[in-house]
Amino acid sequence: MEEKTLEWLQAEALKRCRTRYGCDHLEAVFIGRTKPKGRNSNWEVLAFKPELAPAAEKAAMAVIRILRGTYTLKAK
Secondary structure, three states: OEEEOHHHHHHHHHHHHOOOOOOOOOOEEEEEEOOOOOOOOOEEEEEEEOOOOHHHHHHHHHHHHHHHHHEEEOOO
16 A cells, blocks of 8 residues: 555545535544554544534545555654
């Protein structure tokens, strides 16, 4: 997987999430590093600002799953 910075991942997640139903008002997507086992993604979403309604969060997380399967968080 291609490595990206935290800032890039947060900006890309925000851009893509805003295209989903109920997410156009989203201001930020906060991402944090994880310690994966095996070849799993090394980052996850910590929060959306503002919080999303359940249906909108489901739509946003579908976009996030694609990003997590495509990009890893670059080491500091």
